[in-house]
């Protein structure tokens with residue numbers, strides 16, 4: 001699969017993933033590889049150590065290396081990509097070259113103690129500022145985003 005993104009400086013936070021050619025709606029952007037970690041609990045202290053992990057099931061995280069594109073996939077409250085299945089990053093809409101690729105982190109995490117370590121800077125009109133797990137989202141939002149929610153979190157939608 002041809003690489004569809006490049007890592008560049010982001011206006012949201014640090015570095016981000018940017019489309020280098022047009023990515024069509026529903027197209028797979030990448031599938032992260034990593035090591036599965038099931039040793040963590042849902043707790044304040046464990047939640048702090050899971051910032052660069054992707055939850056892929058109840059009490060199950062994918063731990064990735066620093067060179068993994070997942071490290072640079074920023075959060076937005078109005079994202080243009082989402083997670084399909086448990087870890088396939090898919091375009092929610094057409095993404096044009098130069099646009100930053102983002103997902104909504106709240107739709108990737110169940111741990112009620114998890115929280116993004118800084119207020120969100122996505123700058124969209126629907127920004128929630130404080131980003132926590134799906135369990136904290138209003139029900140209308142969860143239901144509206146059902147088809148953009150990983151399989152294992154659809155019980156909340």
Ligand SMILES: [Zn+2]
Nearest residue numbers: 077120122127
């Ligand atoms: Zn935001």
